[in-house]
Amino acid sequence: MSIDVSQFLDTFYEESFEGLDIMESELLELDVGAADQDSINTIFRAAHSIKGGSGTFGLNAVASFTHVLETLLDEMRDGKRNVTQPAVDLMLTSVDVLREMLNALKTGQDIDAEHAAEVQQQLERLLKGGEEPDNDVSGVDHTSLSDHPEVMVGSGWHIRFKPLSHLFKTGNDPVRLFEELSDLGTIQVKVNDSGLPSFADIDPEDCFLSWEIEYIGDADEAQIRDVFAWVDDDCELELTIIGGEQKATTVETVAVAPVAAPASKTTAPAAPAPVAKAAAVAAAQPKEAPPIAPPKTEEKSAVARKAAPPSTESGSIRVGIDKVDALINMVGELVITQSMLNQLGEDFTMDKVQRLQEGLAELEHHTRELQENVMRIRMLPISFAFNRFPRLVHDLSQKMGKNVELKLSGENTELDKTVMEKIGDPLVHLVRNALDHGIEKPEVRASLGKPAVATLHLNAYHQGGNIVIEISDDGAGLNTEKIKNKAIEKGLINAGDELSAEKVNELIFYPGFSTADQISDVSGRGVGMDVVKKNIKDLSGAIEVLSIPGKGSRFTIRLPLTLAILDGQLVRLGDQTYIVPLVSIIESLQIRKENVKSIASDSELYRLRDEYVPILRLHKVFNTKCDNKELINGLLVVVEGDGQLAGIFVDDLLGQQQVVIKSLESNFKRVDGLSGATILGDGTVALILDIPGLVKLSKERIKKRAAASAAA
């Protein structure tokens, strides 16, 4: 039977990358000198898994590299080696090397063998320089062989095997051993029951017997001992050579069947399949000691290359068992409800109406729960995006001679996988910017009376239907003057323009804007904040910046949790139905005359407790028909968008329901004031309002009208 192990490679790559991420974050948190045992164990386990898998799946370059790393970690784990900063740094580099190797293998590219070899040598030097010299770094386990280096040749072996009484309790069985021996040659077994106690004293779970075995064949001592390897500590084992140099005469010449020795047990398990087969063939031929086939690296790397799958990025997602179990449970309940309804429908009479209604309510409940849980499958904690930053900040701050402490909070805040994948690059850009432009060098900080260690804080939390991600630093803040000058130079603003600091700061999001005096290799390579803003906008998100000169800056990113589903309030305007996201609704109310304040012809405010909320007449913003143009007794949906309240004036409130968001853009385009569309129960399309966009649209409209009336 031959199994193609390459089919497991995708899983192996996925878990290995995760393992490397874990190693990296644990390494970064290790306290040099007083390393936490659990952390070392975790790191070791990750390396260990990668080694085991890569060996099994024929990725030998990876296996060999990881072996050295694992040995180093093993010594640290056993307390034989101290955790030093150079060691940690080298291990971090090794993580990078492994990541590159695996990436190359995954995409079918060539491994940078030179670089890998260089780092591997560094690891080996570190190992040799340590308390445990002479480490086996070949990546192949062959200790059992080196225990018995001498090979004696004879016509066979006399074996005395006396198991200790507990043999059965290890799950071992002498018969199995004999059968295995008979695979190596011809055997004659004689049982010795002299150790058997009187019947009354026999404990059937104990072993009292011993055996004398005459083995005829060309297996050497190591091979024989290997058969007994599992019971080595559970028996007395004596081997005497038959024939050989002494030419023993005690055994009658038995017809020695031609023995085809199987692959040498000592080499085979350690070598991958092609090499093992070669060893087996070689072992079967000569009478002499079976040769130990040394691992042929060229051959193995060829296998590894062949095993690499074509570079197709198949998106997959790892889902916690608990989430899957919850789904299975729910589907189970759904099936029960459905069969209940089926039964009810088979002989339905009007007196069963109530049960029908209950059943339908149950069905609705289960369906909704199922939907929620299915959506949850796509949700991952933002730590997946945050995890790369400890390393990035560590490396960059070292490179730039800055002293930075990275604080992460809210890592468990969940968001949609798609959103997560797309937010990574903008976050990296913002963090790099903060390190490069925001945070000052220690001496500058000292002269300003600031703590020498700067703080960079990544924070995430849920707010309504959004996830908010903040990147804040206690650096210099944005240089308003510089930005202003640059903007004038670029013709974005006029020299005479009076702009608030806030407005000036927003200029950094304009295309082609960079204030870096000189282009460093960290940031300022032309990929500007405009790209960051665009990426975030593409996810229907928003970014804003708050900066206090000398104190630091904070970038706030707001993103929808998921791009797929939303709780909506259905409203009617004329003959159209629109969806207002429930999360943006503060309240819905009937307009009372005394609370309406009209400042200008087109600017109306509504007094809500002690606040004035601008009234947004949806039909005016959308240029559509409506039934009711009189505010009095009309309906107002008070919403919050972009930190601002607004009252949307509509004809009627319909029901609330969850809607599946459909893109308007995939076949059409983005439309201001709309975040998408959905399909209602009757198959018609309803548009989903984009509340922040709508508020903005309304403001622009009022401004335009004001300008028009001023001109007139």
Add this chain to the structure above:
Amino acid sequence: MNTVHRMDNEVLGMNGEGNQYLTFMLAGEEYGVDILRVQEIKGWDQVTPIPNTPAYIKGVINLRGTIVPIFDLRERFRLEAIAYGPTTVVIVLKIKGEKGERTMGIVVDAVSEVYNINEDALKAAPDFGQAISTDFVKGLATIDEKMIIVLDIDHLLNSSIVAEAGRLVRD
């Protein structure tokens, strides 16, 4: 869903030279579109209007779960608008653009025929002095003494989306 009929290359029979074109009528003229781009032909049905878009964008429909915009070709060409009648149909087309393939529908007076038209037989369109920009015309073909205006639907519909859509055009 009142689908009139679906186009099927096998039914139509891919015999003869050149590409097959579906023709339709619009204000007395016959227009042609590459039949391979035709996804289906539907009767006119209620649409959901999109606010602040030009009048020729009638709105969007639900086409088996996706949102598809519908353009009125008469209005797009600034021809006189007429009431939709029993022959009015929506031709759902696959449009190629920068962002890949998109699905859009056009409202026309009626579907006409399917012709084999050899690309070589297409003549450059003279400037009609009409509303239809020659930009949107791939060429003219003459079949049975009739002139057929073969449209460049990619260019026509992609530009229709961009043109002024999404802005406050009137108040």
Add this chain to the structure above:
Amino acid sequence: MPTILAVDDSASMRQMVVFTLKGAGYTVVDAVDGVDALSKAKSNKVDLVITDVNMPNMDGISLIRELRALPNFRFTPMLMLTTESGSDKKAEGKAAGATGWIVKPFNPDQLLATIKKVLR
């Protein structure tokens, strides 16, 4: 066919082992760590246990020790999957009641050959 309990925290190794064993006709129950395995061992009739050594939550050696203490597992063969070249882990495993071990890396054929030794 005998039932084998296969325990490994690495998904790829687990997949390979399960695939190989199922392909050979065995019934397979798989578990992601010692704790998972222990609970599955209690609700399944198991003829052979194959476990990884290094695992979070409960490692393979502790698992073997726990299983041996269960009445149903007193004589059940239990194999460790180990990459440990040193004899420490093997000895530790043996002391806990392991029947034997399979040294990683191994290929599917080697795995089946070893299993046939204990399940024939």
